[in-house]
Amino acid sequence: MTDSEKRTELATSILPDTDTDEVLNAMLADAGALILNRMYPFGYKEGVTVPPRYERIQIQLAVELYTHRGAEGQTSHSENGISRSWPEESALLKKIIPNCGSVISNA
Numbered sequence: 891m892t893d894s895e896k897r898t899e900l901a902t903s904i905l906p907d908t909d910t911d912e913v914l915n916a917m918l919a920d921a922g923a924l925i926l927n928r929m930y931p932f933g934y935k936e937g938v939t940v941p942p943r944y945e946r947i948q949i950q951l952a953v954e955l956y957t958h959r960g961a962e963g964q965t966s967h968s969e970n971g972i973s974r975s976w977p978e979e980s981a982l983l984k985k986i987i988p989n990c991g992s993v994i995s996n997a
Contacts, residue, residue, distance in 0.1 A: 891946045893918070896952075903953045914952075922949035928986040947982050954980055 897914045922940045925948055932936070940948050966973070 896945065896949055899949050900952050900956075903949065903968065904956055907956075909956075914956075917952040917955050918948060920955055921948045924951055924983060925978075925986055928983050929989050931988055944986060948984055951980060951982050954982065 895914070896918055897911060900914050901908070901920060924939060925940050925944050926934055929941075929944075
């Protein structure tokens, strides 16, 4: 799926809200970074992209990030002091399987 297709799906998912392509791209980039950080907990090389099997989760995470800009999905809310909170980690990230490897020793 291309970035343009992801952006179009994200824009459709947040309807009737609308936003600029720059904001939508930023949400998709943030969601992609969350997925890659979950997949590669010890870091990843420059240029690594979200695998196709996680692209739908990337869009769903981007929607979640977008809605956190408002009041949806809060776990608690205070009124006069204006205090909002959301779950520590998205349940969607639990669907990401971390990659693991092995260390080869020449000993």
